[in-house]
Amino acid sequence: MQCPWIISGPLAVVELSVLGSPSGESQGGGVLSLRSFVASMEKLAARAATSDAAVWSAGEALDLAYLGVLGCTMSIAPTLGAALRCFANYFGTVQSATAIRIEQDNDRVQLHYRILDENIWPRRADAELTLGIVASTIRRYAPDAGRSVSVQFEGGHAASNRAIEMRLQRPVLQGDDNTIAFPARLLDARLPVPAANASAAASDFREGINLLNRHLGCVRAMQPVSARVQELLLERTGQTAADQDSIARALAMSRRTLRRKLEAEGTSFLELNESCRCSIGRALLLRTELPLVEIAMRLGYSDHTAFSRAFSRWCGVPPGALRKTLAGASATT
Numbered sequence: 001m002q003c004p005w006i007i008s009g010p011l012a013v014v015e016l017s018v019l020g021s022p023s024g025e026s027q028g029g030g031v032l033s034l035r036s037f038v039a040s041m042e043k044l045a046a047r048a049a050t051s052d053a054a055v056w057s058a059g060e061a062l063d064l065a066y067l068g069v070l071g072c073t074m075s076i077a078p079t080l081g082a083a084l085r086c087f088a089n090y091f092g093t094v095q096s097a098t099a100i101r102i103e104q105d106n107d108r109v110q111l112h113y114r115i116l117d118e119n120i121w122p123r124r125a126d127a128e129l130t131l132g133i134v135a136s137t138i139r140r141y142a143p144d145a146g147r148s149v150s151v152q153f154e155g156g157h158a159a160s161n162r163a164i165e166m167r168l169q170r171p172v173l174q175g176d177d178n179t180i181a182f183p184a185r186l187l188d189a190r191l192p193v194p195a196a197n198a199s200a201a202a203s204d205f206r207e208g209i210n211l212l213n214r215h216l217g218c219v220r221a222m223q224p225v226s227a228r229v230q231e232l233l234l235e236r237t238g239q240t241a242a243d244q245d246s247i248a249r250a251l252a253m254s255r256r257t258l259r260r261k262l263e264a265e266g267t268s269f270l271e272l273n274e275s276c277r278c279s280i281g282r283a284l285l286l287r288t289e290l291p292l293v294e295i296a297m298r299l300g301y302s303d304h305t306a307f308s309r310a311f312s313r314w315c316g317v318p319p320g321a322l323r324k325t326l327a328g329a330s331a332t333t
Contacts (some may be wrong), residue, residue: 034097034120041125045160053163055125059132060167069215070094073208076201080141081187084111084134090212092219099235104184113178114154116234118283124158127178134180135168141189145182152179155287176288225251225261226272233276238298244269278314281307285323292319 032040041055048054064071070090077083088100088111097116102109113130115123131151138145151164152173161172193201220228232250236242247269248258262268277299284295296307311319 034095034115034117037095038115038120038123038126041129042122045125045128048160053128053160053167056128056132056160056164056167059129059134060136062129062133062136064133064137067094069208069211073205073212074137076205076208078190078193078202078205079187080138080189082205083137083141084187086209086212087134087137090216093212093215096219097231097234107184108181109184109187110179110181113180116231118234118279121283121287122155124153124155124160127153128160128164131178131180138180138182138186141191142182142186145186148186149180149182151181152177154178224265225258226265226267229258229262229269229272230276233273234280237276237280237300242273242300274310274314277310281311281319282315282322285319286326295319 044058045055064075067074070087070093073090074083074086077086084102088102091098091100099112099114099116101112103112104110111134113127113134115126131153135149135151138149147169149168150170150173151168152175154175154177156174165172228251229247232247233242236246240246244258245255248255251258253261259269262272281295281299284290284298290298292304292307296302296304299307301307301310308318308320311317311322315322317325
């Protein structure tokens with residue numbers, strides 16, 4: 001596929017919505033806020049027939065060229081593994097405040113996708129669009145993947161589940177995040193490239209990766225340090241080390257430099273960490289049935305009592321009381 005080496009595509013967003021404009025509208029220059037983009041996907045899904053998977057289908061049918069350099073580079077990746085690693089590593093060039101990670105467990109690979117801002121909800125349609133793109137990419141490299149591909153979505157049951165199940169010939173699962181899984185052997189699947197074009201394709205792929213590295217660096221440089229710290233905290237909390245030292249290392253700066261830069265922006269690591277814990281904790285309370293002790297552990301607390309005290313300080317109500325209030329409201333509607 002011929003792809004222009006353009007820098008941005010129609011999905012480009014650069015603002016973490018909780019730090020962006022209060023209206024959540026376009027930030028100017030054709031760039032759409034993440035909140036507005038996700039809302040537009042939800043409207044598209046709502047207009048479709050309940051038995052349809054319009055947004056998933058749109059993801060499957062999307063021409064990768066519309067993702068700019070990211071899509072162009074994916075389209076000429078030598079293997080499926082290279083294409084998906086490119087997608088995961090450089091998705092930040094087209095959409096901010098989003099985490100994509102690839103994990104392999106023996107003979108199965110899982111690609112996890114999650115919008116980091118827990119205040120953006122509902123967001124099922126956005127997940128369908130993204131996993132639809134991944135599903136199409138898998139089939140492009142491995143047309144015989146067939147029923148070996150499975151998906152999971154965060155949140156409850158959706159009207160589009162049945163249509164997606166019919167397309168995949170597999171049940172749609174529900175869990176804590178959005179995941180597409182497939183056999184690990186498919187990572188080595190290659191595109192049929194004539195030998196005469198192989199060298200040029202490899203060179204173009206390397207050029208694409210170099211451009212993406214530069215573009216991602218520019219995106220990161222334009223972000224306030226506090227926004228980058230917030231993204232890292234939302235991504236890492238409950239997954240890996242999220243203390244101040246590890247965040248500073250991830251930003252290639254010392255703890256002292258990080259503290260100084262955050263102070264210059266009128267905040268601190270403690271304030272950002274508490275804000276992120278509150279956001280994640282509230283989401284887990286309202287959208288899952290996890291026991292309080294497990295939520296506390298995910299947020300880095302030694303016991304649920306410490307979490308309850310902190311949550312009461314954040315929200316003015318204990319976590320158990322908030323969950324009971326929500327359950328009572330659901331029972332009367």
